[in-house]
Amino acid sequence: MFARRLFGYPSMNWEHPFAELDRMSRQMDRLSTAVLGRPAMPWMSAKVFPAINLTEDTDKYYVRAELPGIKADGLDIQVQNRNLTITGERTIESEGESVRYHRREREAGKFSRIISLPGDIDADKVEAKMLNGMLTVAIAKAEASKPRQIAVN
Template sequence: MFARRLFDFPSVGWRHPFADFDRLSRQMDQLTRRAMGRPGLAWQPARVFPAINLTEDKDNFYVRAELPGFKADALEISVTGKNLTITGERKTSAEGEKIRYHRKERDAGKFSRVIGLPADVDADNVAAKMVNGILTITIPKAEKAKPRQITIN
């Protein structure tokens, strides 16, 4: 690629059929790099809070969410249909009016995270516990969603 651009390789006068697409791609890359590097631009990468893991065994789904610094009574958890909703508010201490941030990664405010569950659940028997900033929610599967052992006659 370098030799082709530097010396017009393989021959003078020959033009790559996709040269315009290559040029357009390079220009789009430059535009994106400039836009992402410019301070004060409205575009921000999406942040998902809280980070979760969703796992299952034959009887239950398990949702583990990272919620450092939260108290259990500051969260609301609900199950509707095949959706689990975790809602709360993250508060940070006031740091003063006349300060200048060099880096601000700790956002404060309300959040609501809806997690789609892969099967029907027994919403009446959901259990949750918080240990060391990790919220663990155990969601039993509905009887019709559990695997059944079939006996062969």
């Protein structure tokens, strides 16, 4: 069944080939946190946050990032060359010392995502807006990277 999923055969229950490894990693993280009070291998427990989508149209690239509970003034957004960097910190109120977790997936801490853009950009034409925990960054493409119609003689 895995081979069918991996090589593109039709399947109603398709999932990413590494989804099972991700599930196992989360289970190991939860087990070591329950036993040791901390992840056994902190570098293995790093989550990809924020989740992003990168899209484009003829004039711009759009990066949309889910940032629930984070205020716009707490973000640092920079562009350099073909990279967009989003940096910030997510804080979560303490639940108390005597709280026993049954599931803990929400983490607090500093984050930084560097998103490589597929083409050259115009760094002077970047706009960012935040609405209901969704950050949208619109980045103008450089004129040289925009598609051009070629006339055939």
